[in-house]
Amino acid sequence: MTALLEVRNLTKSFGGLKVTNHVDLTLEPGARMALIGPNGAGKTTLVNLITGALAASGGSVRLMGEDVSALPEPVRAARGLIRTFQVTRLFGSMTVAENLRIGAIHRQRRSYAILRRTAVEQALDEAVARVLAQLRLTDRADTPVARLAYGEQRLVELGIALVMEPRVLLLDEPAAGVPQSESHIIMDAIDDLPEDLGVVFIEHDMDLVFRFATEIVVLVSGAVICTGTPSEIAANEEVRRVYFGEAAH
Numbered sequence: 084m085t086a087l088l089e090v091r092n093l094t095k096s097f098g099g100l101k102v103t104n105h106v107d108l109t110l111e112p113g114a115r116m117a118l119i120g121p122n123g124a125g126k127t128t129l130v131n132l133i134t135g136a137l138a139a140s141g142g143s144v145r146l147m148g149e150d151v152s153a154l155p156e157p158v159r160a161a162r163g164l165i166r167t168f169q170v171t172r173l174f175g176s177m178t179v180a181e182n183l184r185i186g187a188i189h190r191q192r193r194s195y196a197i198l199r200r201t202a203v204e205q206a207l208d209e210a211v212a213r214v215l216a217q218l219r220l221t222d223r224a225d226t227p228v229a230r231l232a233y234g235e236q237r238l239v240e241l242g243i244a245l246v247m248e249p250r251v252l253l254l255d256e257p258a259a260g261v262p263q264s265e266s267h268i269i270m271d272a273i274d275d276l277p278e279d280l281g282v283v284f285i286e287h288d289m290d291l292v293f294r295f296a297t298e299i300v301v302l303v304s305g306a307v308i309c310t311g312t313p314s315e316i317a318a319n320e321e322v323r324r325v326y327f328g329e330a331a332h
């Protein structure tokens with residue numbers, strides 16, 4: 084089976100500072116991969132290199148077997164490499180459905196070009212309705228985003244990514260800023276995503292990581308120090324020492 088995403092030897096330097104150091108990652112369909120590491124470990128930079136927001140100094144990114152390393156960010160997005168941001172970027176005065184429609188229009192450009200106008204409108208409505216239902220936001224469709232609780236705003240942000248029909252979804256701290264009592268709503272939504280999708284998420288809350296990840300990648304000083312299942316990572320001495328700050332015995 085071809086991996087959804089294959090990152091090989093990815094490297095990035097800012098001047099003399101190597102912030103991504105020969106990183107290898109493989110994401111299979113259905114994976115929920117958590118990217119963890121101390122502040123400044125290079126997690127966001129790695130996501131930016133994968134999406135093409137930042138140009139790599141070396142290495143390659145393959146999406147469903149195809150080398151996309153030389154492609155700009157919008158072209159990678161059009162092929163299904165979609166990301167969300169640490170801080171929400173929504174249109175507060177517009178409704179939930181209108182925000183999702185913007186994502187749907189981006190998607191439309193890539194595949195509805197041959198349809199008639201009414202068919203396009205219908206396809207947009209259907210795509211928005213599908214994602215609203217998937218995220219249990221249907222009853223919020225006509226509410227301006229600024230009136231939603233922050234946790235729901237983050238769900239809308241996830242919705243915009245979903246309406247673009249990702250094959251690989253990269254989430255930069257999807258539950259950041261959401262009260263802990265509500266963060267499971269977002270993680271449950273991620274957990275419920277279609278089986279054939281691959282998800283990479285940056286998360287600092289270890290409870291969420293160990294509850295939702297199928298695979299964990301530990302990044303320290305730009306390099307992957309360990310990759311494994313949650314139980315393998317929990318048992319790894321080096322991770323406990325370097326990342327969780329436990330004294331070596």
Ligand SMILES: Nc1ncnc2c1ncn2[C@@H]1O[C@H](COP(=O)(O)OP(=O)(O)OP(=O)(O)O)[C@@H](O)[C@H]1O
Binds near residue numbers: 121122123126
């Ligand atoms: N544009 C830039 N120019 C110079 N250095 C940068 C730039 N962007 C990031 N860095 C540096 O790269 C390193 C990694 O930053 P990055 O934001 O990727 O880490 P992170 O693991 O996502 O951190 P956090 O958990 O705090 O979000 C840091 O030392 C940061 O200062």
